[in-house]
Amino acid sequence: MDITWYGRSCFRISERGLTSVVTDPHKPKRGAPELKLRADLVTISHDLKAHRVKQVRDSDYVINSPGEYEIGELFVTGMALHTHDSEKDEVLDNIAYLFAYPNELKVLHLGNLRELPDQSFIEQIDEVQVLLLPMNGASGIRGEGMTEIVSLIEPNIVVPMNHGTGRGADADALDGFLKAMGIGPLEAQDSLRVTASTLSEQTQVVLLRPNLTGK
Numbered sequence: 001m002d003i004t005w006y007g008r009s010c011f012r013i014s015e016r017g018l019t020s021v022v023t024d025p026h027k028p029k030r031g032a033p034e035l036k037l038r039a040d041l042v043t044i045s046h047d048l049k050a051h052r053v054k055q056v057r058d059s060d061y062v063i064n065s066p067g068e069y070e071i072g073e074l075f076v077t078g079m080a081l082h083t084h085d086s087e088k089d090e091v092l093d094n095i096a097y098l099f100a101y102p103n104e105l106k107v108l109h110l111g112n113l114r115e116l117p118d119q120s121f122i123e124q125i126d127e128v129q130v131l132l133l134p135m136n137g138a139s140g141i142r143g144e145g146m147t148e149i150v151s152l153i154e155p156n157i158v159v160p161m162n163h164g165t166g167r168g169a170d171a172d173a174l175d176g177f178l179k180a181m182g183i184g185p186l187e188a189q190d191s192l193r194v195t196a197s198t199l200s201e202q203t204q205v206v207l208l209r210p211n212l213t214g215k
Helices: 119-125 143-153 169-180
Strands: 002-005 011-014 021-023 041-043 061-063 067-071 074-080 083-085 090-092 095-100 106-109 130-134 157-161
Touching (some): 002 157, 041 074, 061 067, 095 119, 119 143, 130 143, 143 169
Parallel strands (some): 021 041, 041 061, 106 130, 130 157
Antiparallel strands (some): 002 011, 011 021, 067 074, 074 095, 095 106
């Protein structure tokens, strides 16, 4: 399985001969190229208007709501993790997606998580090999809160997402998470290749470099 990050909460997850997925294809920043990705399935975790499904070619399926889905040989479970904003008195939508491949690899994408998930959510997911974990500094979940999520889910690999590459709250959130995990600075890599036979029993954190080419 290959996982590539395109910034924010957008990933492409692919396994040879199996259903490929793009999560949360987003509008590019000013001056950045449009995403030009190919996938069988697109999932949207939050803020539907801010994402661009049409940027993903060959996508026959789009999922933007909770439920259980079967796309080819891929099983997808969408789980609501909505949050109520008491100040604005509005519901902030978010859907976590669990992608279960037939090769015993499961990827959990937590979308734009704003608060710690409850025990009922944890009971739904069973084993997770790769956790895509948001580092949004504005969410209010920092350092030890993020490590608590990791402890509850117990993935083999954690891939931080939604963090800035420079200064600011998002970058600080990533630094705080790594410190709470007892990990020093990491060297970012272009993509992640995962196989069931090479997974470590101890949770590892893999830092990906955002692909800014849009391809």
